[in-house]
Amino acid sequence: MxxxxxxxxxxxxxxxxxxxxxxxxxxxxxxxxxxxxxxxxxxxxxxxxxxxxxxxxxxxxxxxxxxxxxxxxxxxxxxxxLSPLAAVSYDERMAAFAVGGGTRLDHLYQELHDGWGVTVPAGTCFEVGVGGHICGGGYGHLSRRDGLVVDHLYAVEVVTVDDTGRARPVIATREPDDPHHDLWWAHTGGGGGNFGVVTRFWLRSAGPRPTAPEHALPRAPRRIRRADVVWSWDTLDEQSFTALLRAYTDWHEKNSAPDSPGRHIWSNLIVLHRSAGSFILNSVVDDDVPGAAELMAEQLAVLTGPGGAAPAHVEEQVVSWMDTWMPSYSWPSDPRGRYKNKAGYLRAGFTDHQLAAVHRHLTDPGYDNPMACLVLTGFGGQVNAVAPDATAVPQRDSILKASYSAGAWTAPEEDELHIAWVRRFYQDVYAETGGVPEPGDVNDGSYISYPDVDLADPVRNTSGTGWPVLYYKDNYPRLQRVKKRYDPRNVFRHALSVALPS
Structure with a gap:
């Protein structure tokens, strides 16, 4: 600009x-x-x-x-x-990287990589801004290795409004004796647009104060070993499809502990609607990890062998991380795209009912949208090394994130058709728990950076568990106390904003 x-x-x-x-x-x-x-x-x-x-x-x-x-x-x-606020620099005083609140992920990745050879475990949609991404927790293809972005958040600068109506900037850090420590904590997963305007983030990993910028954040991978696996819907019946999903979730159940060697692998299973003809798995691992090739081979054997389903195509290669894989995996916005997205965490593999519901809706012959999908994204690993109350993100023992999307149609008159489909899909998958991913043995609520106002609708959420618990679980009362202190006039609000305590 x-x-x-x-x-x-x-x-x-x-x-x-x-x-x-x-x-x-x-x-x-x-x-x-x-x-x-x-x-x-x-x-x-x-x-x-x-x-x-x-x-x-x-x-x-x-x-x-x-x-x-x-x-x-x-x-x-x-x-x-905030788009003009996009500078990335190393702050010697904070011993952390200062990142403007309007910085896009592509710029952040490039600056950290080119300047210091470091990175953050953020998302792969390059056009996303850090403001909402970090405040919601922030995760991506390096999170199983390095945790969430907020696990590397040292401080925030926030423009808040006091009870007299005066706007002022406040800097809050993770230091336990900081008088504004709770404001820092609220921005480690409390969601954007709740407490003020974040004008700057400071990023540095936990542990001793770094002696040089190169030690402040995780090392950026040099090369990525990638596997792209394609399945054709024509070769799958319900039994073989269910076997594949079970194999995928089983692998994550067995490989998502903080110290598991499998934490180095991140996978995205993008199950497109049958009208697309096929669907794909993307798996990646830092090729410098000892035994990277063997880790990848073990996962592919589980997913394509007797316990999985025979794929139509498998391609494995080693490529440059920053110059080749990262640009190839970014999903740019459709300049006319219309979307309805829903989400849920998985602590374990889907139930039998859920698997049947997934197959039923993704093969629905009465619906035709090749971009509609279920995406099962690898989670856990080092994400699960952090206590559920250490940050505002409470989901610290999950293995996967599930995203349900009826995305990328362009005609306004089709809104009702596509929104109705994804709502039916979601409510059917979670029919055993009131139409939502109520926390329990299998489900663990949802992700505030994938907001869904349906969770606040008692017609679509009959679980008896309100949306604040689905997003924040036991952390919500503390978020409300932070809201009362830093936004007592409820200036910063939206359809799913943290409410002032009653």
């Missing part, structure tokens, strides 16, 4: 306005009175204070990839856009 566009106000009459109010999910396009492009912390303070003084509703956007309308609700009058 050019220097001329920084720290300015963009109104609907400006040619830049349409591009600034559109986000990832084109079901929602905001119409705020103004977009405030903030290039400094003071820009944010000024924008928040001006909105408060004029009685206008605020929303904050880092990358614009929210699944719901949190930054595009019709009642939002001022959108604070």
């Amino acid at each position: 050019s220097e001329q566009s920084r720290g300015v106000t963009v109104t609907p009459q400006d040619d830049r306005y349409p591009g600034l109010v559109e986000g990832y999910n084109h079901r929602f396009t905001g119409r705020p009175e103004a977009v405030r492009l903030a290039a400094t912390t003071q820009d944010v303070v000024d924008a928040v204070q001006d909105a408060l003084d004029t009685g206008r509703r605020i929303a904050v956007r880092s990358g614009g990839h929210c699944f719901e309308d949190f930054t595009a609700s019709p009642d939002i009058q001022v959108l604070i856009d």
